[in-house]
Amino acid sequence: MSRTSNTTGADPAFVLSRPQRMVSASAGATMFRSAHEAVTALRSGRISHIVGALPFTPGAPAALWAPDSVTITQTPHEPGAPATPRFDLDAALPTPQEHRQRVATAVELLADPAHPVRKVVLARAVRAASPEPVRAQDILDLMVASDPLSNGFLVDLSVAGGRYRGTTLVGSSPEILVRRTGNEVLSHPLAGSARRVLDDPAADRAAAEALLASSKDHAEHRFVTDQVGAVLRERCADVDTPAPELTSTPAMWHLGTPITATVPLAGPSALELAIALHPTPAVCGTPTAAAARVIAELEGERGFYAGAVGWCDADGNGEWMVSIRCAELAADGTALLAYAGGGIVAESDPAAELAETTGKLQRILGPLGITELPVGVG
Structure with missing residues (x-):
């Protein structure tokens, strides 16, 4: 893999930290709001790398660019030791009561045999404010330091324009949409979740075993693996x-489920595979188009939450993570919007689904010093 150095001393505009690699990149003058235009530029050989983010809704403006400089290391990001910023929660979007009602509405739709949707993913957000500007790099450091696998990402969303100018998406995603290394391809979708009980090992193990035995969660997971496998079989060989x-x-x-496949070296790139796979039923639902319409009706526009963040080089190598366990940091560094969602099927319980999103929100809020969501927010 090629390596160049960013010698400006400025904070990077893109970072993806993974257990086996860290990719850090500067901004760049060649920008793409269309993922397909980025693919064409890579294929042409005019550029060596693409980095950035795909939005949840295909066709919406992306935040992709060819960086002026890229650094690739074979070790994860090494976080500094920033002080924990002070954020005060000020709103839930929507309220917990409204989120439960949205889930109940979705469950009613899914229970109707005549309705086409079999699964839909509904999300909510919480807004927090800081009296002092906070650096996205400091939040990234906290995310990486608190993850056993050193997962973390940071993406400047300015390329998407509009309200995203100066906004940074930062988080710690555990979910690999797709990774391509040479002719080897991996997608590792996650679907079906249970909140951990970290202060009680026995209860934590019981929660894990209950999830593994849950027919409801296995059915939800199968929607995802079936679709991911089908997409890969259309473009790859040896899909397992x-x-x-x-x-x-x-x-x-x-x-x-770690799904593996192979492609010819001249076959679809990591970015092309990401475009084909996204959005999976893990973040949207199934069938995709019908589930996306339900999300738009019940939830509204998601922006870059549940999209994908990653990189790709001109040889087709790269990695794209699903943009979950994340938050948008405003341009002035004083406002944070954190997101979490959950898959809804006909057997879902609205109260349990609200609790699941609360647990997922803790992944981004906990390292920021917010260990509990107050009444009216959680």
Whole structure:
């Protein structure tokens, strides 16, 4: 892989930290709000790398660019030791009561055999404010330091224009949408979740075992693996979909399936595969188009939450993570909007789904010193 150095001393505009690699990149003058235009530029050889973010809604403006400089290391990001910023929660969007009602509405739709949707993912957000400007780099450091696998990402969304100018998406995603290394391809979708009980090992293990035994969660997970496998089989060879396994994160247990495949070296790039796979039923639902319409009706515009963040080089190598466990940091560094969602099927319980999003929100809020959501927010 090629490596160049950013010698400006400025904070990077893009960072993706993973256990086996860290990619850090500067801003760049060649920008793409269309993912397909970025693919064309890579294929032409005019540029060596693409970095950035894909929005949740395909066709909405992306935040992709060819960086002026890229640094790729074979070790994860090494976080500094920033002080924990002070954020005060000021609103839930929507309120917990409204989120439960949205879930109840979705459950009613899904229980109707005549309705086409079998699963839909509904999300909510909480807004927090800081009296002092906070650096996105400091939040990234906290995310990476609090993740056993050193997962973390930071993306300047300015390329998307409008309200995203100066906004940074920062978080710690555990979910690999797709990674391509040479001719090897991996997608590791997560669907089906349970909140961890970190102060009680026995209860934590019981939560994991209950998830692994849950027919409801396995059915939800199967929607995802079926679709991911089908998309990869259209573009790859030797697609292998093993049985789901437990995957742990600092806040949650998940059902996860590492799906592998191969492609010719001149085959679809990591970015092309990401475009084909996104959005999976893990963040949207199934069937995709019908589930997306339900999300738009019940939830509204998501922006870059539940999109994808990543990189790709001219040889087709790269990695794209699903942009979950994340928050948008405003341009002035004083406002934070954190997101979490959950998959809804006909057997879902609105109160349990609200609790699941609360657990997932802790992944981004906990390292910022917010350990509990107050009444009216959580």
